[in-house]
Amino acid sequence: MSDLTALSVVELQQALSAGETTSVEVTRAHLDRIAAEDGALGAYLHVDGEAALRRAGEIDAAGTAGTGLAGIPVALKDVFVTEGVPTTSGSRILEGWRPPYDATVARRLKDAGTVLLGKTNMDEFAMGSSTENSAYGPTRNPWDHDRIPGGSSGGSSAAVAGRLAPFALGTDTGGSIRQPAAVTGLVGHKPTYGSVSRYGLIAFSSSLDQAGPMARTVLDAALLHEAIGGHDPRDSTSIDAPVPTVVEAARRGAGGDLAGLRVGVVRELGGDGAREGYDAGVLERVAEAVALLEGAGAEVREVSCPSFGLALPAYYLIAPSEASSNLARFEGMRFGIRVGDDGTRDIDEVMALTREQGFGPEVKRRIILGTYALSAGYYDAYYGQAQKVRTLIDRDFTAAFDDDVDVLVSPTSPTVAWPIGARVDDPLAMYAADLCTLPASLAGVPAISVPCGLSEGLPVGLQVMAPALADDRCYRVAAAVEAALGAPLTDRLAERAA
Amino acid sequence: MSSEPTPDTAAHPALDRQDIAHLARLARLAVTDEELDRFAGQLGAVLDAVAQVQRADVADVVPTTHAVPLTNVLRADVATPSLPRDAVLAGAPAAEDDRFRVPRILGEEA
Numbered sequence: 001m002s003d004l005t006a007l008s009v010v011e012l013q014q015a016l017s018a019g020e021t022t023s024v025e026v027t028r029a030h031l032d033r034i035a036a037e038d039g040a041l042g043a044y045l046h047v048d049g050e051a052a053l054r055r056a057g058e059i060d061a062a063g064t065a066g067t068g069l070a071g072i073p074v075a076l077k078d079v080f081v082t083e084g085v086p087t088t089s090g091s092r093i094l095e096g097w098r099p100p101y102d103a104t105v106a107r108r109l110k111d112a113g114t115v116l117l118g119k120t121n122m123d124e125f126a127m128g129s130s131t132e133n134s135a136y137g138p139t140r141n142p143w144d145h146d147r148i149p150g151g152s153s154g155g156s157s158a159a160v161a162g163r164l165a166p167f168a169l170g171t172d173t174g175g176s177i178r179q180p181a182a183v184t185g186l187v188g189h190k191p192t193y194g195s196v197s198r199y200g201l202i203a204f205s206s207s208l209d210q211a212g213p214m215a216r217t218v219l220d221a222a223l224l225h226e227a228i229g230g231h232d233p234r235d236s237t238s239i240d241a242p243v244p245t246v247v248e249a250a251r252r253g254a255g256g257d258l259a260g261l262r263v264g265v266v267r268e269l270g271g272d273g274a275r276e277g278y279d280a281g282v283l284e285r286v287a288e289a290v291a292l293l294e295g296a297g298a299e300v301r302e303v304s305c306p307s308f309g310l311a312l313p314a315y316y317l318i319a320p321s322e323a324s325s326n327l328a329r330f331e332g333m334r335f336g337i338r339v340g341d342d343g344t345r346d347i348d349e350v351m352a353l354t355r356e357q358g359f360g361p362e363v364k365r366r367i368i369l370g371t372y373a374l375s376a377g378y379y380d381a382y383y384g385q386a387q388k389v390r391t392l393i394d395r396d397f398t399a400a401f402d403d404d405v406d407v408l409v410s411p412t413s414p415t416v417a418w419p420i421g422a423r424v425d426d427p428l429a430m431y432a433a434d435l436c437t438l439p440a441s442l443a444g445v446p447a448i449s450v451p452c453g454l455s456e457g458l459p460v461g462l463q464v465m466a467p468a469l470a471d472d473r474c475y476r477v478a479a480a481v482e483a484a485l486g487a488p489l490t491d492r493l494a495e496r497a498a
Numbered sequence: 499m500s501s502e503p504t505p506d507t508a509a510h511p512a513l514d515r516q517d518i519a520h521l522a523r524l525a526r527l528a529v530t531d532e533e534l535d536r537f538a539g540q541l542g543a544v545l546d547a548v549a550q551v552q553r554a555d556v557a558d559v560v561p562t563t564h565a566v567p568l569t570n571v572l573r574a575d576v577a578t579p580s581l582p583r584d585a586v587l588a589g590a591p592a593a594e595d596d597r598f599r600v601p602r603i604l605g606e607e608a
Binding site for chain 1: 513517521523525527528530537548549551552559562570573581582586600603604
């Protein structure tokens with residue numbers, strides 16, 4: 001086989017089951033590409049090539065390669081704990097830590113026979129939209145190395161777009177799968193909250209965090225989603241319901257027939273009177289994608305969701321508040337680094353010094369903001385009020401889905417990937433990247449980003465949102481867009497490099 | 499900022515250096531002078547932006563704490579193996595006699 005890293009997961013499955021290649025060959029091809037490209041890209045924080053090849057050899061020996069996901073390499077965002085494999089969540093405070101157990105999703109992928117290539121870079125504790133907040137340096141966008149790959153799952157997006165992995169897992173709290181997918185030309189899906197286990201996912205904001213797939217095609221993303229989804233008794237927020245039929249929906253959508261499907265275009269996200277902060281090129285590509293949906297038979301109408309404008313302030317109170325509580329566990333006593341324990345300092349001083357040196361500026365800002373929003377006397381005005389706004393956003397979704405439409409669409413990111421460094425000292429400019437992805441996060445509904453073309457030579461994503469547990473609708477619509485556009489957008493990146 | 503209740507929330511106070519230092523102490527976070535200066539400006543701007551939630555008319559709205567309504571889950575009362583002690587302690591910064599070793603937790607006079 002010529003270039004195994006150019007194949008989709010589905011093509012790899014076929015080549016493996018036909019005996020045209022082996023898991024060792026596929027794994028080696030990706031490791032070679034990592035060795036050649038990742039010095040410039042910085043997508044991975046940890047790669048253990050020897051372990052990956054050993055694992056691939058076991059799958060080949062067992063004769064299962066090509067059955068389901070067996071023998072296919074995968075990359076995991078470093079927010080998932082992996083037994084014996086370094087896990088940092090992008091933070092200095094966990095440097096050198098090797099977890100004693102696997103996250104449920106990591107375990108499920110292992111049981112499915114996938115080969116772990118490595119752990120990918122991320123904004124520290126998933127706080128950011130550019131992957132510049134990693135303690136281990138930034139990741140670069142394969143489309144333009146001077147630009148950000150999105151975040152917080154920017155290591156995963158760069159790895160998959162750059163063909164350093166066939167697909168990868170990310171996590172999405174306020175858009176951290178969808179926005180990096182959009183700005184690197186990938187498909188990225190945030191499943192319904194509670195439908196993929198959070199056990200072993202290092203917590204940022206527990207009422208929002210959700211793991212999901214990132215891939216170059218809709219069907220590849222669906223295959224990964226199916227492998228990780230489903231009830232987990234170890235996660236008390238896990239929904240005990242069957243995994244939505246996402247693979248079937250992706251295949252069906254690729255047929256290009258959306259007759260009867262009702263699509264709502266959200267006015268408040270880039271529509272009339274709400275275009276400030278959006279790139280004109282992004283809005284053009286999205287409008288063209290909507291026209292493609294109409295061409296496929298969908299009924300398109302504009303829908304107003306008046307409370308979506310308050311998603312950003314609500315999110316940036318709820319997420320920091322939950323983070324300030326969750327990150328209390330990083331105190332330098334049970335895992336990670338400890339600073340200043342020289343026998344003269346008491347435990348409070350050692351904790352404070354450990355957290356001072358272990359956390360980066362964005363994490364500190366959010367802990368301080370969250371501590372403030374939860375303080376006595378301020379709770380009702382900030383955190384309490386934000387939770388009520390969350391109810392209003394949920395009502396907007398319910399009203400749209402109950403009466404008018406089957407899915408809602410919008411841009412995924414208001415802009416294309418911006419230059420590295422451009423927003424790093426301006427938290428509010430960074431937060432604005434999440435404008436379109438936050439409503440689905442706060443309401444817990446599923447949302448996918450699918451590539452819909454280029455603007456200024458950089459990828460643009462269309463976001464498709466659906467009611468809770470109707471993830472299949474996201475995949476169906478995304479597959480129709482992908483089919484109408486012809487080939488995966490990342491093929492153009494490969495052509496450009498060739 | 500003080501920790502007294504019932505502040506005037508319509509005109510929220512800006513966060514100054516002292517407030518940041520106090521909040522950092524509550525969060526067990528040592529911060530440098532340079533960070534205090536930087537965070538005071540940045541968090542003031544962020545606080546102004548997030549305070550927009552106070553504009554929403556939510557008089558009769560119940561808060562949403564979770565996206566998906568769930569009731570509490572209890573697992574069956576059956577003993578299952580815990581993580582192996584040695585594997586857990588291997589990840590700790592300091593361990594002694596099969597336990598986490600921590601700095602002194604009480605003051606000298608205690």
